[in-house]
Amino acid sequence: MKKTIASLALLLATVLSNSALANECEIEITGNDAMQFDKSELTVPASCTEVTLTLTHIGGMTKGVMGHNWLLTTSANFQPVATAGMAAGADKDYVPEGDERVLAHTKLIGGGEKDSITFSVDGWDKSGAYTYFCSFPGHFAVMKGALKFV
Ligand code: ZN
Numbered sequence: 001m002k003k004t005i006a007s008l009a010l011l012l013a014t015v016l017s018n019s020a021l022a023n024e025c026e027i028e029i030t031g032n033d034a035m036q037f038d039k040s041e042l043t044v045p046a047s048c049t050e051v052t053l054t055l056t057h058i059g060g061m062t063k064g065v066m067g068h069n070w071l072l073t074t075s076a077n078f079q080p081v082a083t084a085g086m087a088a089g090a091d092k093d094y095v096p097e098g099d100e101r102v103l104a105h106t107k108l109i110g111g112g113e114k115d116s117i118t119f120s121v122d123g124w125d126k127s128g129a130y131t132y133f134c135s136f137p138g139h140f141a142v143m144k145g146a147l148k149f150v
Pocket of ligand 1: 067068069134143
């Protein structure tokens, strides 16, 4: 009986991972209590017209102490937007309000939480350089990476 359940679980896991691969325009990233994203690069097929990004905080700390979010800008705008985000403050999830340099962003989350966003990339320069980062004060120096269209 136990063996049957185990093989069913394995089958289910296989089915789930196959369906996750079915949509290549969906990407996932996690943040932890050690102030790290699990990926320093995310790739999306250039054929995608919209992208779904899911950020999961796999740690246990609250968002006031170790909050994470995911912002996307062109690489040229990364530093100034990170600075503007810090200035925007916790009430705004460290996202500068109405700032068109922010191409996409999740909300700020704490341990055990997740946020999923879908944004249009239609008409974007798919050969351009894009940087994602966490705008929680002090995090962007480490919590950053490149989003590439391939
Ligand atoms: Zn963070």
